[in-house]
Amino acid sequence: MAAMAEDQHVLRKMFCEFDVLSCPDGSAMKYRNRSCLRPNKLIIDKACVEAVYRPKVGQPRVADKTKEKMIGNTCSSAILSTLYPRTSVSIILQEMQNSGGLMACAINAAYLALIRSGIAMKFLVAAVTCGITKDDKVILDPDLNKVKDCHTELMFAFDSIDFNIVAVDSSGQYTEEQYQKALSLCKEASNEIFDFYRNLVKKYACCI
Amino acid sequence: MALQYKTIHPVKYLRDFLAHNVRPDGRGLLKFRPMALNVRSISSADGSALVKIGNTSVICGIKAELATPKAEEPDRGFIVPNVELSPLSSSKFRPGPPSEEAQVASQFVFDVILNSGCIDTKCLCIVPDKLAWVLYCDLVCLNYDGSVLDACILALMAALNTVSLPEVEYDHEKSTTTVKTERVPLKILSMPVSTTHAIFDDEVLLADPTCEEEDLASGTITVVVSEGKLCSVWKPGGSPLTESQMDGCVDRAKNRVSSVLDLINTALKSSS
Amino acid sequence: MAGFDLLSDQGLRLDGRRSNELRKIQCKLGVFSQPDGSSYLEQGNTKVLAAVYGPHEIRGSRAKRLLDQVLVNCQYSMATFSTGERKRRPRGDRKSQEMSSHLRQTFEAAIKTELYPRSQIDIFVEVLQADGGNYSACVNAATLALVDAGIPLHEYVTSCTTVLAPPPATSWDDEKLEEGEIALVDASHREETSGSPTLTVAALADSGRLVLCQVGQRLHLDRMNRALERALQGCKDVRDVLDEAVRDHLANCGISEAASS
Numbered sequence: 001m002a003a004m005a006e007d008q009h010v011l012r013k014m015f016c017e018f019d020v021l022s023c024p025d026g027s028a029m030k031y032r033n034r035s036c037l038r039p040n041k042l043i044i045d046k047a048c049v050e051a052v053y054r055p056k057v058g059q060p061r062v063a064d065k066t067k068e069k070m071i072g073n074t075c076s077s078a079i080l081s082t083l084y085p086r087t088s089v090s091i092i093l094q095e096m097q098n099s100g101g102l103m104a105c106a107i108n109a110a111y112l113a114l115i116r117s118g119i120a121m122k123f124l125v126a127a128v129t130c131g132i133t134k135d136d137k138v139i140l141d142p143d144l145n146k147v148k149d150c151h152t153e154l155m156f157a158f159d160s161i162d163f164n165i166v167a168v169d170s171s172g173q174y175t176e177e178q179y180q181k182a183l184s185l186c187k188e189a190s191n192e193i194f195d196f197y198r199n200l201v202k203k204y205a206c207c208i
Numbered sequence: 209m210a211l212q213y214k215t216i217h218p219v220k221y222l223r224d225f226l227a228h229n230v231r232p233d234g235r236g237l238l239k240f241r242p243m244a245l246n247v248r249s250i251s252s253a254d255g256s257a258l259v260k261i262g263n264t265s266v267i268c269g270i271k272a273e274l275a276t277p278k279a280e281e282p283d284r285g286f287i288v289p290n291v292e293l294s295p296l297s298s299s300k301f302r303p304g305p306p307s308e309e310a311q312v313a314s315q316f317v318f319d320v321i322l323n324s325g326c327i328d329t330k331c332l333c334i335v336p337d338k339l340a341w342v343l344y345c346d347l348v349c350l351n352y353d354g355s356v357l358d359a360c361i362l363a364l365m366a367a368l369n370t371v372s373l374p375e376v377e378y379d380h381e382k383s384t385t386t387v388k389t390e391r392v393p394l395k396i397l398s399m400p401v402s403t404t405h406a407i408f409d410d411e412v413l414l415a416d417p418t419c420e421e422e423d424l425a426s427g428t429i430t431v432v433v434s435e436g437k438l439c440s441v442w443k444p445g446g447s448p449l450t451e452s453q454m455d456g457c458v459d460r461a462k463n464r465v466s467s468v469l470d471l472i473n474t475a476l477k478s479s480s
Numbered sequence: 481m482a483g484f485d486l487l488s489d490q491g492l493r494l495d496g497r498r499s500n501e502l503r504k505i506q507c508k509l510g511v512f513s514q515p516d517g518s519s520y521l522e523q524g525n526t527k528v529l530a531a532v533y534g535p536h537e538i539r540g541s542r543a544k545r546l547l548d549q550v551l552v553n554c555q556y557s558m559a560t561f562s563t564g565e566r567k568r569r570p571r572g573d574r575k576s577q578e579m580s581s582h583l584r585q586t587f588e589a590a591i592k593t594e595l596y597p598r599s600q601i602d603i604f605v606e607v608l609q610a611d612g613g614n615y616s617a618c619v620n621a622a623t624l625a626l627v628d629a630g631i632p633l634h635e636y637v638t639s640c641t642t643v644l645a646p647p648p649a650t651s652w653d654d655e656k657l658e659e660g661e662i663a664l665v666d667a668s669h670r671e672e673t674s675g676s677p678t679l680t681v682a683a684l685a686d687s688g689r690l691v692l693c694q695v696g697q698r699l700h701l702d703r704m705n706r707a708l709e710r711a712l713q714g715c716k717d718v719r720d721v722l723d724e725a726v727r728d729h730l731a732n733c734g735i736s737e738a739a740s741s
Contacts, residue, residue, distance in 0.1 A: 065311040066444075073445025077427065123448075157445075164448030168429070172323055173437045176458060183451070250609050251525065253561035263513040267608065269561025294557065296531045296604035298514045302539070303555055346560045348606065350529060351512035419514070 047084035049076035051091045053106065056098070067103060071110050074127075074157055074167045078111075080120040089119065100143045101129035103155045103169055108193065115201065125166050126193035127157040128186040132174055138181050140189055154179070156186040160194050163187055219424055226412055233262075233418060238460065240403075240416040241355075243468070245362070245475040247370050255371030255394075257475075259363040262418065263353035268363035270345050270371050274385065277333060277340040285332020285340035289317040291347045291360055298352035298419065316430075316442060317347065317360055324400040324434040327368065331395055335378045339385060343371070354404075354418040357430050361402040366472050368396055370479075400434035401468045403461035410447040415460060429454075431461035486645035486671055487662060494670055495524070502640075502666040502714060503613075505721045507621070509628040509729040515604075517629020521621035524668060525611035530621035532629040534601035549593035551600045554583040556618060558607040579615060582692060586619055586682045589691045590637040591626065601631060612669035613641045619682050620718055627726055636722060637691060639682035640714035643667040644699065644707055646676065661703055663710035665717075677703075681711040685719035688712055 051072035053064045075091055091110050095102070104127035111125055131142040131150030139146055147153065152172030159166050165183075174182075214221045214232075225232050235241070241262030250256035253269035277284060291313040295301045306314075321327065332341040345367070347360045372391035379386070406417035406425035414421055422428065427446015432439050438458065443449070449457075487493060497503070503524030512518040515531035522528075538545040545551060556579040560567045569576075587603060603625070605618045619639035626633060644661040663679075664671055672678055677697040683690050690712075699707065 062311045062315050065308055066315045069308065069312050070444045073427070075445070077445050077447055154441075159448045162448065162450070164450050165443065165454055166448045167445045168441045168443040168454075170323070170438070170441050171319065173325070173434065173439045175437050179438055179441070179458075250527070250559075250561060252564060252609050252611075256561065265512065267559075269559055269608075271561050271566040273566060290560075294604065294606065295533075295555065295602065296515070296529070296557075296606055297512075299533050299536075344560065344566055348559055348608075350606070351514050351518075353513060 043086070045085050046081040047079065048088040049079055049081065049091070050088065051075065051093065051110065053093045054095065056095045067106065070103065070167060070169060071106055074107055074125055075110055075114065077166060078121045078123055078125055078159070079114070080122055083120055098144075100147045101141055101155075103127065104129040104141075104157070107157055107167070112197070112200070115197065116204075124160040124194065124197060125157050126160070126190040126197070127155060127167070128189045128193065129153060129155045130182045130186055132172075132178050132182065136178065138178070138185055140185055152178070154182045154186070156183060156190075158187060158190045160197075163190065218420065222408065222421065222424055226408070231414065231421070237412065238415045240464065241418075243362070243471055245366055245471050247366050247475050247479045254373070255367045255369075257363045257366035257370065259359045259366065261355055261359045261362070261416070263351055264349075264355055264359045265351040266347055266349050266356065266359040266363045268345060268347045268360075268367040270343055270367050272371070272373055273342045273344065274334075274339055274376070275342045277337060279337075281329075282337035283333045284329040286342040287318075287321055287327060287329065287332075287345065288342060289321065289345040289347065289364065290314050291317060291349070291356075293349050293352060293356070297349040300352070312444075313347075313357060313360060316357055316440075317345075317364060320361055320400050320402070320432050320440055321364075323439040324398050324432070326365070326396055326398045326400060326434070327394065328397060334376050335380075339376065339378050341373060343368075352419060354406075354420075354422045355416050358402045358404050358416070361400060361432065362468065362472075365396075365399050365401075366475060368394060369472065369476055398434045399469055399472070400432045400439055401461070401465045402430055402432045402440075403457070403464050404428055404430045405457050405460075407447045407449065413453060413457065429457055431458055433458075433461050433465050436462075486643070486664060486674055486676065487647070493664060495668060499645075499662050499664050500710065500713070502717055502721075503668070505620075505718065507624055507722065507725045509624050509726065510733075515625070515629070517625045517627070517631070519621050519624035519628055521617055521624065523613060523617045523620070523666065525609060526607070526613055526617045527609040528614075528617040528621040529606045529608060530618065530625035531604045531606075532601065532622070532625040532631065533604075534629070535596040535599040535631070536601075538598065538600045545598050545600075548597050550591065550596035552584050552588050552591060552593070552603065553600055554580045554587065554603045554605070554622075556580040556583055556605050556607075558610060558614075562607050562610045579618070582615065582694070583618060583622065586637060586639075586691050587622065587626070590623070590633050590635065590684065592632040592634060595632060610669065612667050612672045615639060615680055616641050616666070616682075616718075620722060624722060624725065628729075635684040635686045636719045637682060638685050638715045638718040638722060639680065639692070640665060640711050640718060641667045641672065642679045642681070642707055642711040642714065643671045643674070644677045644679070644703060645671070645674075663707050665710055665714040677707075679707050679711055681708065681715060683712055683715045685716050688716075 051068045053067045093106050107127035131139045132152040133149045152174045155169040157167035244260040246258045249258050250269050254272045255270035258267045291310050293301050293310040295303050371394040374391050375388040377386045406414045406421050407427040408425050429443040431441050505523050507521040509519045511520045515533055517532040519530050556576050558567055603622050607614055616639035623637050643664045645664050677699040680694040682692040
């Protein structure tokens with residue numbers, strides 16, 4: 001039982017490969033950064049941050065636009081956009097595989113690409129998903145099998161300095177207590193993700 | 209003079225007001241705008257409602273049509289929400305295909321319907337695998353002045369309460385459908401209520417922001433409460449919020465539910 | 481849809497009006513805060529909203545700007561729930577584009593375009609409920625919205641749709657039989673789709689000048705003058721109603737200004 005309980009509070013193994021693509025400024029598994037400016041999106045005192053999300057199959061749909069807005073806004077809150085006026089930062093994500101926790105994975109991938117590209121940021125963001133089953137158990141980072149048991153899925157994104165909440169997305173109904181439980185669990189888990197970022201930077205410090 | 213100052217330096221203009229704990233329209237920082245609701249105004253629609261939150265006006269029209277259910281869900285009908293942010297509502301929007309904001313709003317409304325379980329799509333099925341109702345919920349924003357998501361959810365719930373669907377008979381042998389004249393009101397299982405806050409300058413929370421406040425805000429958070437439970441917390445990036453600020457938003461959202469439900473009930477009673 | 485009489489023996493129409501009576505017009509100016517001018521108009525069961533933005537700088541391609549007059553841009557849109565059957569494409573289809581173009585031509589004639597060169601005025605019309613006379617209601621609503629926006633017009637532009645109904649088998653008045661068809665002013669949807677000839681007219685009401693005239697079905701030339709006369713009279717009646725509404729609105733604005741100062 002103890003082993004089972006432990007499984008619920010452990011994040012799945014993370015893997016990241018930098019510079020998968022050669023052209024973009026920074027790429028991490030899913031990639032690109034920096035593009036030429038587009039006049040109709042010109043902001044004179046800040047950089048314009050936009051995200052493009054492509055699903056694995058089919059044309060981008062309305063649900064993908066929501067993901068784009070979420071990722072774009074999350075990234076723009078962290079980037080020091082006033083350092084790059086009249087430019088545009090494009091973050092392009094391509095879904096390769098979905099085994100649960102897609103939104104969190106997308107946000108983390110976007111941040112890794114931003115780290116690689118060297119754009120100045122105020123803080124880093126780590127996103128974690130958790131699911132709540134019918135018997136009120138909170139499972140961290142559920143995969144597709146566990147997701148089927150969950151009636152609720154919550155995604156939280158935390159910043160690296162004060163661990164404040166940068167982004168929240170939820171599906172299903174839940175009480176406030178369940179929300180608080182999930183929040184605290186995800187907060188602890190985000191530490192792991194920040195450690196993962198730090199280890200990566202240490203490993204690739206020569207190239208970045 | 210104030211108008212010129214507002215045009216040249218809108219951020220400082222807002223900051224000066226907030227320094228005195230008041231907003232440009234005279235409200236307190238956490239005060240909500242007055243709401244007005246009118247139902248059954250459009251007789252050509254199966255259900256309709258017009259909502260005004262401050263200056264933001266949204267009209268919802270629901271049309272019911274018959275269709276075949278999907279193969280993977282043969283016993284479920286469909287609810288198709290669509291939010292239209294037309295150039296009529298604000299100079300921000302250009303004529304053409306739906307903007308990103310309209311698409312995000314449509315998806316949000318769809319998610320709220322799904323998450324809150326306000327309508328059981330199984331009730332919309334007439335004959336499994338053959339015939340089911342499709343409810344097209346069209347939300348047209350007439351005047352865009354902030355908190356559009358709140359207005360959309362309110363209009364949608366009020367309109368759904370006015371929908372009554374006729375009885376339908378399906379003859380299996382002849383494959384014909386007959387639509388009777390008696391109408392049965394739609395069963396609504398829950399009433400989600402949405403509340404939006406804007407975050408300004410990374411610190412100040414403004415409840416029920418107007419369009420100008422939303423433009424200057426560094427982030428927004430929308431909380432949807434249904435039957436005492438949270439059914440959606442939507443914070444698409446933006447400035448980070450502390451836990452206490454988040455809790456405050458959730459509490460205010462919960463407290464607002466009763467006044468909104470009272471408004472809907474009064475409007476429904478007075479129109480029937 | 482023949483088989484029912486548009487006009488009963490007593491000279492009453494399907495909704496109880498006389499042949500020269502307009503539907504009840506209820507209108508309000510300045511209903512929304514975002515547009516520069518806005519109005520809401522109800523003509524019977526037809527409900528229309530109009531919003532005007534402008535004059536402002538040309539949006540989109542600079543090539544479209546006119547050096548000696550303002551560019552009038554109209555968009556006609558019907559809400560999907562406005563008609564009996566759900567409308568699939570609220571705008572962008574042929575009919576909406578045709579209506580938008582008619583509206584544009586009408587207002588180019590009415591607005592003093594020479595006053596705002598190199599600028600653009602946007603007129604957006606949304607039909608919330610359609611029950612006949614859509615174009616007419618749109619023109620009337622847009623006129624009010626333009627007045628609310630403070631854009632100078634030559635005159636009020638009003639519009640009226642007339643249907644020429646075949647005379648009833650028996651007449652309440654022997655005199656009418658000689659005229660042949662009877663013009664029904666301000667037609668509702670059922671009257672418009674009955675298959676009888678329709679005449680849609682937009683006119684500058686005070687001077688009686690025609691801005692737009694559209695005929696549907698086959699209209700005999702002999703009947704044309706009589707029908708046109710009736711339609712113009714209808715336009716003048718609408719103008720009187722709109723004028724009263726504008727004066728009421730101004731009086732209320734004045735009262736609220738005085739009260740606040």
